[in-house]
Amino acid sequence: MTSETAYRTRGAAQVILLxxxxxxxxxxxxxxxxxxxxxxxxxxxxxxxxxxVIPAAFLHFGFDHLMANTLPxxxxxxxxxxxxxxxxxxxxxxxxxxxxxxVWLTAPENSxxxxxxxxxxxxxxxLVVRGFVDRRITDVALGGVVVVFYxxxxxxxxxxxxxISWQGHLFGLIGGVVAAFLTSTVHSQGAQKPAWH
Numbered sequence: 001m002t003s004e005t006a007y008r009t010r011g012a013a014q015v016i017l018l019x020x021x022x023x024x025x026x027x028x029x030x031x032x033x034x035x036x037x038x039x040x041x042x043x044x045x046x047x048x049x050x051x052x053v054i055p056a057a058f059l060h061f062g063f064d065h066l067m068a069n070t071l072p073x074x075x076x077x078x079x080x081x082x083x084x085x086x087x088x089x090x091x092x093x094x095x096x097x098x099x100x101x102x103v104w105l106t107a108p109e110n111s112x113x114x115x116x117x118x119x120x121x122x123x124x125x126x127l128v129v130r131g132f133v134d135r136r137i138t139d140v141a142l143g144g145v146v147v148v149f150y151x152x153x154x155x156x157x158x159x160x161x162x163x164i165s166w167q168g169h170l171f172g173l174i175g176g177v178v179a180a181f182l183t184s185t186v187h188s189q190g191a192q193k194p195a196w197h
Contacts, residue, residue, distance in 0.1 A: 012081035015088060020074055023116060026058055027066050035061075041114035042100055044107040053100030054093075059114040069116040072150065076123035079142060083130075087183050094182060095122030095175035102171025113165045118172030121157070124150055125176030133180045 030037040040055045060066040081088035099118030107113055127146045131139030157170040 008082055008084065011085050012078050012088070015081050015085045016074055016077035019077060019092075020070055023058055023060065023066060023070070023073075027060050027063060030059065031063070038112065038114065041112040042103045042107070043112055044104050044109065049104060053104060054096055056100060056103075056114040057096040057116055057119055060116070061114060065115055069120055072120045072153070073116055073123075076120060076127060076146070076150070079127055079146070080123050090183050091123075091126055091176070091179040092119060094179040095119050095126070095172055098122075098175030098178060099168050099172035102174070103165060103168045106167045106171075107165065111165075113168055115165070115168070117156070117165070118168035118175070121153065121169045121172035122176035122179065124153060125173040126180050127176075129177050130180045133184045134186050 026037060037059050038061060040052045040059055041061075042052050042056045043049045060069070077088070077092075080091060096119055099122060103113045103118070124146060127139075128143040131137070131141070131143050153169075154173075156164070157166055157173055159166045
């Protein structure tokens with residue numbers, strides 16, 4: 001392992017561990033305050049709720065909810081962050097905003113949506129398409145591995161379970177694809193398109 005690879009690996013591990021650690025700290029604080037932080041979830045089509053689009057992605061409705069998101073977020077987040085923490089943060093912000101706005105626009109009236117599952121679906125989408133967008137064979141292969149192990153989550157974009165925000169999942173997935181294009185190393189290099197590598 002080269003020093004640059006070791007540096008990127010260490011950075012990826014640190015950023016995703018800090019991210020997930022923050023989620024657990026916030027949920028502990030939420031439990032300690034009688035779920036006071038749940039008010040920062042997204043309630044649809046209220047202009048004052050637009051400010052909650054980002055914080056909602058860091059909050060959960062109980063530890064069971066958080067545990068369901070923790071492992072896929074650790075795995076997918078680590079893989080996404082291997083391309084650099086700056087790029088990962090740009091990808092995560094894009095996903096969170098698109099997922100949150102999608103929930104705000106389409107969720108049922110009188111609902112309250114929070115959780116990192118939109119980010120999980122977005123990271124899935126990002127990792128699956130990133131290799132094709134960046135024309136990197138290794139990332140295409142990584143995307144294939146992601147599909148094999150996590151492809152079943154795609155059922156979560158369908159309105160099959162009451163109380164589950166399929167809207168957040170669907171728009172998170174869309175956000176991940178958008179993020180792959182917005183952060184593409186190919187498109188940032190201008191009109192000249194490098195060969196697959």
